[in-house]
Amino acid sequence: MERPVVTVKQGKLQGIFEDNVLGSRYLAFKGIPFAAPPLGDLRFKDPEPPASWEGIRDASKNAGDVSVQLQTLPTLAIIGSEDCLYLNVYIPYNLYRTSRNPIMVWIHGGAYLMGNGNDTAVRPDYLMAKDVILVSINYRVGALGFLNIGHEVASGNQGLKDQVAALKWIKENIEIFGGDPNNITVFGVSAGSSSAHLLTLSPLSKGLFNKVILQSGIATCLWAQVEEAEASAFELASMLGNDSKDPVEVVNFLKTIPAHKIVGQQFQVLISEKSRITKIPFGPTIDEKAKEPFLPCPISQLLDDDSDIPIIVGYTSHEYIMFLNDISEEVLKTKFANLDPFIKVFTKDPEKITQLTEQVKQHYFHNKPITKESIPSIVQWMSDLYFCIPVNNFVNDQRKKKKAPIYLYNFSYVGNEMTSTKLMLNNDLPMIGASHTDDVTYLLYKPKCKVDNPKPPAIGTKDREVLEVLTKMWTNFAKTGNPTPIVDEHVTTIWLPATADSFNYLDIDSTPKLLTITDYNNILGDLELQESHSKY
Template sequence: MSDLLVKVEQGLLRGAVVKSVVGESYIAFKGVPYAAPPVGKLRFKDPEPLQPWTGIRDALEEGPKCAQFNLFTKSIIGDDDCLYLNLATPSLTGSRPVMVWIHGGLFSYGDGGSDIYSPDYLMKTDIVHVGINYRLGILGFLQLEHEAASGNMGLKDQIAALKWLKENIAQFGGDPNNITLFGQSAGAVSAQYLLLSPLAKGLFHKAIMQSGVLSVPWAYVSEPLKMAHRYVAAFGKDITDQNEIVEYLRTIPAHKLIEMQTKISTPEETINLVLPFGPTVDNKSMRPLMPKPIEELAQKGIDVPVIIGYTAHEGAIFFSRDFQPKYAKLDKNFEASALRPLTAKAPSKAAVILQEIRKFYFDGKPVTKYPAANYARYIGDLQFIRGVHRMVDIQREKKSPTYLYRFAYDSPRSVTKIMYNVDEKDVIGFGVSHAEENPFLFYPSMYREHVKMEPGSPDQMVSDRLIRLWTNFAKTGNPTPLIDDLITTVWKPVTKATKNYLEINEELFTGEDLDEEMCETWKRIEMVSNTSSERFHPGRS
């Protein structure tokens, strides 16, 4: 390890050359602050500019994670002071494409560090990689519909990081005029928020959205003030004045705030991904990120090149061992609970909706938690896949290219299933769950004992292909500019006439009209339920 110094706007940073797990070295700057610590009076406030420092600041260790319940360790970790990024580059000279990773985690957990997202594999290519932390849960998304706490602080943290990179990335060998956002799940939803927000205009140029778009049901919180009042009441406080709520919550340690956050959701809300805190319309903010209804902004579509897609069986992740007790509590009313997102706004049409769901997913039989594969398919389509297709249909009307994919490689050594404690006997033969592409992009150092890609193995080939596609897109806006032994086919964007897609498996396959039967089924359901056809109807202004 050898030291390297870089001068940024705020002062000098010390980084180091580190050896990659794939044998190559790269330069890393870890725990780099990009905004003022949001502590004390700055808790629940928009991010403030970072103040200069004197002397040399070490950037050799990752900074603290944002306060959260850690799914992997089953403990509450992190703190308010967490607005740091981790940067990796092949060289401090030159001008390379920059890829900025926004982690997922339902806006409630995760970080941009190396436990799950070490950039070793990506550093085989000539790009600069950045992983960012942003405030989560109540600390990042408390929304009181008042300037005292106007919401979306976590998304504004992401914008603050992009502004810092725009000013400083050239010092790390990055091109400030060629920045690509990429994210998975909530990270992908975040990317689309930034694509549509006036506050992020000009800060990046392309986006890759893995298993997340604004038209998924959990992309925003519809009644934030009601949830905030429920949360405060759980502390035994009868407070409704917004300023008093903020002052009270600032007196509580971050870990206590997160502990209460884990307790206020019902099992039904948890299963249906009804978030206690998440993105909202923030038109009471002095600087709104989403000044208009989210569905209205989403209708405008995206005007930069994008890759959008999902895994073949997103819902398999819901069969983690952690979820089993929650399913058990709903046995007596499981069918009603499972369909609540569809029937809540159309209770008089519940019977018709139920008939469509039973027919397509359950062979006309009652909805139960067994067989698990049927329910996993339903919940994955409901929470992820149908939303992706609605957004892609909007994009078919746009001039900027949109590339649709499905990741379908089912590794026999799935690191993701180990990470998320998925009960494989319940999903046997069901395939590729939510987040399963991530370990092919990133080295998950926390699970190093489970990760070993043999040269020439299917796992290694899939990883090489996925990284080549993603980095080609970051460099040129085209994921397949050159066909060779690794990239064996041209990936065409969708058009008005043809819904092209790429299937990423042991080999690459192209096709049209991906999951067409499922899409048609959901169009019928949405016409009956009116839960989303009005909000996300392609072509409607």
């Protein structure tokens, strides 16, 4: 069997042809180092360039490891290592030995704490049928990827800078694989999506890509930035045995601690009220103390000078289902009966807190007590709070700027395919709608979700139709900047962008429908909700 060899700037790579579950084949180059392993003294530092190698490097399998992290399924364990800065390139068989092909770069999610871009997590099969080259990347997560101690010895956003390093490598080398370095679309889900949005804002990544697809996460989501980062860094060190307040001493100490111990301890570090609500101890921060800041100033300022590129952005209809792992009445009452902690994230004014709390109780819960009957209301409120409100506000602002087109979607399809939510939840909560990351199930082949049924959705089923529609629109956008340049047997609806005159969005169900938000009410002060858009 032919084993193609390509020559990138660091040396020669030998790939491998793999079978696609949809038929045909694709060419894979796996485990390509895009930066030096961040080991030893390179821990907490910006990524360094990758070393060159002699001879032919075998790129038929994943190299290094996933970023060290806590695994929750199938068993609770700390996995991975710090040697994780590798990417994978996948090329459809019919694009082999062709040139100037569109590139899609996948950034994995996982709350900045877990996840990976290897084919053990996601495979490219579904997109390979749509004539694009896919690149999936890994980056440092958790404290090892985001420690910010307010000093250049550990200034934060190392994981985001890993993403920049990967994009630079892609820009420099992708032409060798038949890709077009001037037609790169970055896309991701959840923390991968908010990372992609942050990349559009950072001065370090300007010009490295041309379009972006943001699935269930943007830079202004409550959980997308971590506050009190310095306090968290010192608290982590203290928990591990060093109470110094000297940042250099603390970072030198943390470099001596085994990575798995840092990962095991990092979940105990939740300093601020916001952190306790979002439960993300380490993530993106303003890193103005860095020699080369990724986020040199507040997001609100960076949004004024973001990359003027085409955007697809959206959410699933019932995002929060994934996070309701315990639906006992006692837990529901304990967690959601008191709304003040959620409201305090936005304001410290006692009068305003009282006012907004009453509005939420009336709008979502109709002033009824929290019981199991409240679950749909809880899902709506928390989905809006964490995902839908910030996305809709972002689109509302962008559409008025008359910049590059922005396409809004609501993924509402509930199918028969296994999803991450179904795998994670061990309760009897019915699937009342599309949960967080459900859309990815129809975009990328997820091996952990396909254990019992490895075949793709059968032709003629609604699941297969949604797969065809979603992959076609996403790859159309990657090719042209327009998800529906024409209609065909699968894409039967023209998806119009949101404009200053019309707040359009596409509801993606078994039959996608173009709808318009007409009642965009100011329900929660600075938080805008659209009553006509709620589908619960």
